[in-house]
Amino acid sequence: MSSIREMTMSSATSPLRSRWAALIVLSTAMLMTILDGSIVTVAMPSIQSDLGFSPAGLSWVVNAYLIPLGGLLLLAGRLGDLVGRKSLFLAGNIVFTAASVLAGAATTPGLLIAARLLQGVGSALSSAVVLGIIVTLFTDPRERTRALGVFAFTGAAGASLGQVLGGVLTDALNWHWIFLINLPIGAAVIAFALPALPRERGLGLRSGADLVGTLLVTSGLMLGIYAIVKVERYGWLSGRTLTLGAVSLVLLAGFVVRQATARNPLMPLRILRSRNVAGAYLVQLLTLSAMFSFQVIVALYMQRVLGYNALETGLAMLPAAAAIGAVSLLVSARLSQRFGERAVLLAGLVLLAAGMAWLTRVPVDAGYVTDLLPAMILVAGTGLVLPPLTGLGMSGARPEDAGVASGLFNTVQQVGMALGVAVLTTLAAARTDDLRGSGRGEAEALTSGYHLAFAISTGLLAAALVVALLVLRRPAPAPDGVAQDSDAPVHATV
Numbered sequence: 001m002s003s004i005r006e007m008t009m010s011s012a013t014s015p016l017r018s019r020w021a022a023l024i025v026l027s028t029a030m031l032m033t034i035l036d037g038s039i040v041t042v043a044m045p046s047i048q049s050d051l052g053f054s055p056a057g058l059s060w061v062v063n064a065y066l067i068p069l070g071g072l073l074l075l076a077g078r079l080g081d082l083v084g085r086k087s088l089f090l091a092g093n094i095v096f097t098a099a100s101v102l103a104g105a106a107t108t109p110g111l112l113i114a115a116r117l118l119q120g121v122g123s124a125l126s127s128a129v130v131l132g133i134i135v136t137l138f139t140d141p142r143e144r145t146r147a148l149g150v151f152a153f154t155g156a157a158g159a160s161l162g163q164v165l166g167g168v169l170t171d172a173l174n175w176h177w178i179f180l181i182n183l184p185i186g187a188a189v190i191a192f193a194l195p196a197l198p199r200e201r202g203l204g205l206r207s208g209a210d211l212v213g214t215l216l217v218t219s220g221l222m223l224g225i226y227a228i229v230k231v232e233r234y235g236w237l238s239g240r241t242l243t244l245g246a247v248s249l250v251l252l253a254g255f256v257v258r259q260a261t262a263r264n265p266l267m268p269l270r271i272l273r274s275r276n277v278a279g280a281y282l283v284q285l286l287t288l289s290a291m292f293s294f295q296v297i298v299a300l301y302m303q304r305v306l307g308y309n310a311l312e313t314g315l316a317m318l319p320a321a322a323a324i325g326a327v328s329l330l331v332s333a334r335l336s337q338r339f340g341e342r343a344v345l346l347a348g349l350v351l352l353a354a355g356m357a358w359l360t361r362v363p364v365d366a367g368y369v370t371d372l373l374p375a376m377i378l379v380a381g382t383g384l385v386l387p388p389l390t391g392l393g394m395s396g397a398r399p400e401d402a403g404v405a406s407g408l409f410n411t412v413q414q415v416g417m418a419l420g421v422a423v424l425t426t427l428a429a430a431r432t433d434d435l436r437g438s439g440r441g442e443a444e445a446l447t448s449g450y451h452l453a454f455a456i457s458t459g460l461l462a463a464a465l466v467v468a469l470l471v472l473r474r475p476a477p478a479p480d481g482v483a484q485d486s487d488a489p490v491h492a493t494v
Contacts, residue, residue: 018196019137019138019143020147021192021196022133022137022196022197022198023134023137023138023147023150023151024192024196025189025192025193025196025197026089026130026133026134026151026197027150027151027154028185028188028189029089029093029126029127029130029189029193030127030130030151030154031154032096032182032185032186032189033096033123033126033127034154035161035165036065036100036119036123036179036182039165039169039178040061040062040065040178043169043175043178044058044061046174046175047061047112047175050174050175051106051107051108051109051112052109053109060113060116061112061113061116062116063226063230064113064114064116064117064120065116065117065119065120065123066120066225066414066418067120067222067225067226068117068120068121068124068222069120069121069123069124069127069414070124070221070222070225070411070414070415070418071124071218071219071221071222071225072120072121072124072125072128072218072221073124073127073128073221073407073408073410073411073414074128074217074218074221074266074267074407074408074411075214075217075218075266075407076088076092076124076125076128076129076407077128077129077132077405077406077407077408077410078266078267078407079125080128080129080132080406080407081132084199084200084201085129085132085133085200086133086193086197086198086199086200088125088126088128088129089125089126089129089130089133089193089197090190090193090194091125091126092122092123092124092125092126092127092128093122093126093186093189093190093193094122094186094190095118095121095122095125096118096119096122096123096125096126096182096186097122097182097183097186097187097190098118098122099115099116099118099119099121099122100115100119100179100180100182100183100186101179101180101182101183102114102115102118103115103116103119103179104176104177104178104179104180104183105176106176115179127410128406128407128410129406129407130151130406131151131390131394131405131406131409131410132405132406132407133197133198133406134147134148134151135394135406136198137198141337142333142337144391145332145333145336145337145341145387145388145391146333148386148387148388148390148391149328149329149332149333149383149387150328150329151387151390152324152328152332152382152383152386152387152390153324153325153328153329153383161314161321165178165181165314168311169181212258212262213255213258213259213262213265213266213267214266216251216252216254216255216258217251217252217255217266217267219251220248220249220250220251220252220254220255221248221252221411221415223244223247223248223251224244224245224248224249224252224415225414225415225418226244227240227241227244227245227248228415228418228419228422231422231423231426235426236423236426255267256269267408271405271408275471275472275473276392276471276472276473277392277393277394278471279392279467279468279471279472280389280392280393280472281393281408281409281412282464282467282471283345283349283389283464283467283468283471283472284389284393284409284412284413284416285412285415285416285419286416286460286461286463286464286467287349287352287385287389287416287460287461287464288413288416288417288420289416289417289419289420289423289424289457289460290352290356290420290456290457290458290460290461290464291352291379291382291420291457292416292417292420292421293420293421293423293424293425293453293457294355294356294359294379294454294457295317296421296425297424297425297428297450297453297454297457298317298359298372298375298450299313299317300425300450301362301446301447301450302316302372304446305364305366305443305446305447305450306366316368316372316376317376319373319376319377320376320377320379320380323376323377323379323380323383324379324380324382324383325383326380326383327380327381327382327383327384328382328383328386328387329383331383331384332344332383332384332387332388333387335347335384336387336388336391341387341388341391341392342388342392342468342472342473344384344387344388345384345385345388345389345392345468345472346465346468346469347381347384348381348382348383348384348385348388349381349385349461349464349465349468350381350465351378351379351380351381351384352378352379352381352382352385352461353458353461353462353465354378354381355374355375355376355377355378355379355381356375356454356455356457356458356461357454357455357458358374358375358378359372359375359450359451359454360451360454360455360458361451362447362450362451363447364443364444364447390409392472393405393409393412394406394409420457420460423456424453424456424457425453427449427452427453427456428449428450428452428453429449430449431445431448431449431452432445432446432448432449433445435448435449
């Protein structure tokens with residue numbers, strides 16, 4: 001406990017320039033991780049033809065990365081608290097960078113899948129502790145809001161730039177470079193992280209080495225994510241999907257029971273005691289289920305209905321990334337300071353719901369400026385949603401729990417994205433198949449399926465808005481150094 005407090009206090013009193021240097025390092029690492037989740041999708045046809053993947057095997061180029069990433073985030077976050085968040089961040093980036101080189105040099109399907117698996121492990125180790133480091137570095141509410149705006153911009157930019165960069169590298173060079181580009185970036189992150197990130201000793205493994213809880217949560221999350229990513233092949237009501245889902249839920253329920261009774265729990269349940277924290281997790285799950293699906297489905301619509309190629313699709317998505325970046329960096333922090341995080345979050349959700357509702361009317365022969373660009377601009381609401389949502393989600397983290405809170409926040413994010421894509425793409429495909437069977441044209445059937453997906457996304461965002469209105473509350477003003485919530489957040493503890 002004392003070592004964590006010493007680290008947090010020294011971080012709070014370190015020069016502003018050094019804290020922002022650390023934020024740049026952390027954001028660059030997250031950008032690399034998020035890019036790697038989307039950059040590979042553009043190069044999939046080239047990878048299949050070059051290495052001889054079967055259609056079923058090709059999906060594992062993505063799944064082998066997503067399953068360990070989502071399954072290990074919570075465990076990695078707690079390990080950061082125990083052994084030191086800086087140490088785990090460096091270890092994760094070393095593993096990720098080395099695995100990227102292995103993936104870029106792959107000559108067989110098995111070697112590429114193994115490299116992607118290692119990339120997922122490295123990404124989980126590094127990304128799980130990023131938010132924990134940020135909230136202990138930026139303890140002033142105004143500085144933290146700005147820092148979280150930068151972090152939110154990184155996520156939005158990485159998701160959009162991945163498709164553009166993947167298309168450019170694959171067309172100009174070859175698919176190997178979508179992985180090899182991580183080598184100079186990863187080396188730079190490691191080199192600059194050594195002096196930029198604060199040193200810490202951690203609590204020690206004895207303070208939270210819950211082996212039973214570790215096995216329960218890791219196996220439960222990995223099994224659940226595996227069931228989700230295979231839904232497209234087996235269906236939601238298949239015996240395989242239902243069995244895997246049920247076993248996953250039983251394992252996760254056992255984990256919660258274990259954490260309530262364990263002497264040194266892996267995830268102290270006090271993290272979820274705050275109404276704002278629990279509400280923020282639920283809002284995040286609903287919002288990211290809708291918005292990550294938007295990125296996937298609108299890309300499918302532009303390619304399969306409008307005939308855009310991969311590079312044109314990525315460029316068409318750039319206005320959304322630019323709008324999100326401008327709002328995250330220039331507007332969100334100021335509005336949060338003036339009106340409060342809850343009010344800004346509500347405004348952002350309204351904009352996002354309007355954008356998804358707009359897309360429910362796109363025609364088969366849509367014009368980009370008249371039919372798609374308005375939705376890309378309304379998606380700027382993401383820049384109003386993510387920073388305050390992150391702040392609320394981390395508001396209950398004590399210094400000794402910042403890593404596991406960061407891991408939990410990112411776990412909810414990954415599950416929301418995987419679940420949203422699996423549900424909405426499956427429903428859209430089912431609607432399309434029904435219309436094809438009734439004699440509708442290909443483009444019309446596809447567009448109708450995507451309309452259904454956008455309508456469901458609108459409903460998810462409306463549900464997120466209702467939860468935010470009913471559950472989240474604006475913290476009451478408190479003197480400096482006094483917690484605004486019963487969970488004693490990091491800045492209050494300091």
